[in-house]
Amino acid sequence: MNFELSQDHKVLQSAVRDFVEKEIKPIAMKIDEEHMIPDALVAKMGEMGFLGSYLPEEYGGAGLDMLSYAIVVEEVSKACGSSGVLISAHTSLCSGPIYTFGTEEQKKKWLPPLNSGEKIGCFLLTEPDAGSDAGGTATTYRRDGDHFVINGSKTFITNGGYLGTGVLLASFDRSLKHKGITAFIVDLSSPGVTILKNENKMGIRGSYTTAFAFDDLRVPVENQLGQEGKGFNIAMDTLNGGRIGIASQALGIAEGAFERALAYSKERKQFGQAISEFQAVQFKLADMWTSIETSKLLTYRAACLKDAKKSYTMESAMCKMHASETATYVTKEAIQIHGGYGYIVDYEVERMYRDAKITEIYEGTNEVQRVVISKMLLS
Amino acid sequence: MKLLVCIKQVPDLESRFKPNAEGVWYNETDLAWRMNEYDEFAVEQAIRLREQLGEGSELTVLSIGPERVVEAIKKALAMGCDNAVHIQDPAAATKDPWQIASIISTYAKDKNFDLIFTGMQSQDRGSAQVGVTIAEQLGIPCTTTIVGFEYDNGAITAKRELEGGIKGIVKLKTPALVTCQLGLNVPRYPTLPNIMKAKKKEISAITAADLLREEPLATTASFHPPAKKGGGIVLEGDVGTLVDQLIGILKEKTAVLR
Numbered sequence: 001m002n003f004e005l006s007q008d009h010k011v012l013q014s015a016v017r018d019f020v021e022k023e024i025k026p027i028a029m030k031i032d033e034e035h036m037i038p039d040a041l042v043a044k045m046g047e048m049g050f051l052g053s054y055l056p057e058e059y060g061g062a063g064l065d066m067l068s069y070a071i072v073v074e075e076v077s078k079a080c081g082s083s084g085v086l087i088s089a090h091t092s093l094c095s096g097p098i099y100t101f102g103t104e105e106q107k108k109k110w111l112p113p114l115n116s117g118e119k120i121g122c123f124l125l126t127e128p129d130a131g132s133d134a135g136g137t138a139t140t141y142r143r144d145g146d147h148f149v150i151n152g153s154k155t156f157i158t159n160g161g162y163l164g165t166g167v168l169l170a171s172f173d174r175s176l177k178h179k180g181i182t183a184f185i186v187d188l189s190s191p192g193v194t195i196l197k198n199e200n201k202m203g204i205r206g207s208y209t210t211a212f213a214f215d216d217l218r219v220p221v222e223n224q225l226g227q228e229g230k231g232f233n234i235a236m237d238t239l240n241g242g243r244i245g246i247a248s249q250a251l252g253i254a255e256g257a258f259e260r261a262l263a264y265s266k267e268r269k270q271f272g273q274a275i276s277e278f279q280a281v282q283f284k285l286a287d288m289w290t291s292i293e294t295s296k297l298l299t300y301r302a303a304c305l306k307d308a309k310k311s312y313t314m315e316s317a318m319c320k321m322h323a324s325e326t327a328t329y330v331t332k333e334a335i336q337i338h339g340g341y342g343y344i345v346d347y348e349v350e351r352m353y354r355d356a357k358i359t360e361i362y363e364g365t366n367e368v369q370r371v372v373i374s375k376m377l378l379s
Numbered sequence: 380m381k382l383l384v385c386i387k388q389v390p391d392l393e394s395r396f397k398p399n400a401e402g403v404w405y406n407e408t409d410l411a412w413r414m415n416e417y418d419e420f421a422v423e424q425a426i427r428l429r430e431q432l433g434e435g436s437e438l439t440v441l442s443i444g445p446e447r448v449v450e451a452i453k454k455a456l457a458m459g460c461d462n463a464v465h466i467q468d469p470a471a472a473t474k475d476p477w478q479i480a481s482i483i484s485t486y487a488k489d490k491n492f493d494l495i496f497t498g499m500q501s502q503d504r505g506s507a508q509v510g511v512t513i514a515e516q517l518g519i520p521c522t523t524t525i526v527g528f529e530y531d532n533g534a535i536t537a538k539r540e541l542e543g544g545i546k547g548i549v550k551l552k553t554p555a556l557v558t559c560q561l562g563l564n565v566p567r568y569p570t571l572p573n574i575m576k577a578k579k580k581e582i583s584a585i586t587a588a589d590l591l592r593e594e595p596l597a598t599t600a601s602f603h604p605p606a607k608k609g610g611g612i613v614l615e616g617d618v619g620t621l622v623d624q625l626i627g628i629l630k631e632k633t634a635v636l637r
Contacts, residue, residue: 007450007453011450011453014413014450015454015457015568019568049570057575062570068571
């Protein structure tokens with residue numbers, strides 16, 4: 001076994017780190033305060049290839065692998081969890097399923113603008129009454145000549161506010177539950193799409209979380225993704241891959257908070273010595289780092305399994321669950337090590353704490369991850 | 380036109396440095412490594428010239444050191460160099476600037492490079508000798524610490540930064556060597572697609588022993604951190620006491636009040 005990153009991955013990690021240090025870290029607080037990732041940063045991330053890391057070069061991607069993608073999301077999230085989830089949702093939840101389930105024409109049409117960042121991608125699964133239970137999808141579609149006509153609503157759509165490209169799940173017969181669901185590629189700038197609101201959230205405030213209404217949205221028949229009635233399978237496969245992205249985001253948030261806590265513990269003096277001299281703080285640091293390292297091993301392993309085209313369902317559930325719980329734990333302890341200053345916005349760990357919480361919830365709550373893992377153990 | 384850029388991989392400056400067991404260099408375990416910053420300016424300028432020249436020109440990046448320096452080479456390839464030479468030498472850190480320069484000049488002498496770029500110095504050893512020594516050994520003109528660079532038809536116009544903020548303009552004809560200083564340019568980030576493309580670029584490997592003809596002219600006798608300074612003295616008490624204490628110390632320990 002070799003736990004070292006390859007030289008190519010190290011080159012990538014260092015390139016992403018340099019970019020993040022200069023282009024994202026200085027504005028991370030502003031992104032949180034203004035609830036907005038500047039368009040200029042999104043464009044720069046597109047130029048860097050962050051938005052098409054593992055998609056093949058023939059479709060405008062960088063042609064790298066899943067591990068490279070995990071490293072990109074991790075490094076970006078060290079500075080800014082909002083920018084991390086932009087990349088993750090865009091790549092795993094939109095470009096990913098189009099690449100995996102799309103026809104050659106669909107890939108050629110939709111992937112290049114996604115990979116360059118010209119269009120930002122999102123995944124329209126969750127509805128007001130269907131979250132973890134995707135079978136309850138109430139958005140419907142019907143055929144009308146060369147089009148499908150979609151009606152319904154979607155909520156909590158990460159990246160929705162960009163009105164770019166979406167992979168949307170809708171049912172042709174709700175009584176069939178998950179067997180009635182089909183996936184579509186939709187252009188969200190089309191007539192019939194209304195943004196009801198962009199949510200005001202506890203964390204990842206720079207990331208759009210959008211509620212949509214669809215009122216006779218007309219989608220050309222050639223935009224059907226995969227077979228009719230197979231949308232649920234597409235959704236489940238997509239979320240599997242997406243979990244690696246969220247694990248990477250959570251890992252990055254934890255590492256970002258840890259770096260600050262470690263540095264602060266060496267600077268801050270109380271009772272005549274740095275607080276890092278106190279065993280109470282030393283033990284916290286040891287526990288935090290151990291959780292981070294275990295999260296990293298699980299996340300990188302899940303990415304490598306996907307690269308090797310092996311089954312990774314259980315591993316992606318485990319890395320998402322463990323890394324997200326590490327993120328909430330480490331950011332909480334990072335605040336504690338900072339004492340009162342940790343509660344102040346300027347020290348940034350409070351933002352990381354707020355950003356961390358969502359990673360236990362989205363792309364399958366951690367309760368759902370435990371169901372996935374235990375089912376596989378007991379089957 | 381053939382261009383060469385020479386780069387060194389150095390420890391990240393945020394690393395914790397400890398002398399090695401021999402006490403002549405630092406202990407390399409647990410260090411993070413990156414491309415010497417001044418060499419990044421050299422790589423960027425070389426790539427800009429390569430882009431200006433277009434078809435028919437070729438930019439080679441060269442680095443001496445153990446296997447890990449391939450990371451720095453790959454970064455330079457991802458930034459835009461065409462191909463690379465890795466001069467393999469696990470003991471590069473113990474060679475003096477004369478030997479390092481001689482390895483490079485021996486490699487370069489029959490390759491007809493029109494222009495060689497280097498950083499003005501390395502961030503770890505900081506001798507600032509390798510670039511100028513290569514030029515001397517190859518018998519080509521050189522200018523150092525450039526902060527501006529233009530090339531037109533065999534003629535280089537370089538801007539140098541001198542003490543006190545004074546700028547100097549130097550003109551020289553190719554073949555030549557320039558050493559690059561902070562302020563010359565802003566190095567580009569290697570993009571992900573270019574990191575992918577760099578994987579297909581050729582890195583030829585040569586053993587340092589095949590190129591080394593020279594004995595060292597200088598050796599490092601000792602390598603150690605500075606002695607720890609005392610923690611200072613904090614005086615306490617009311618103003619009168621403080622003044623008395625201070626006068627006592629100044630009389631006893633300094634020449635100020637004698």
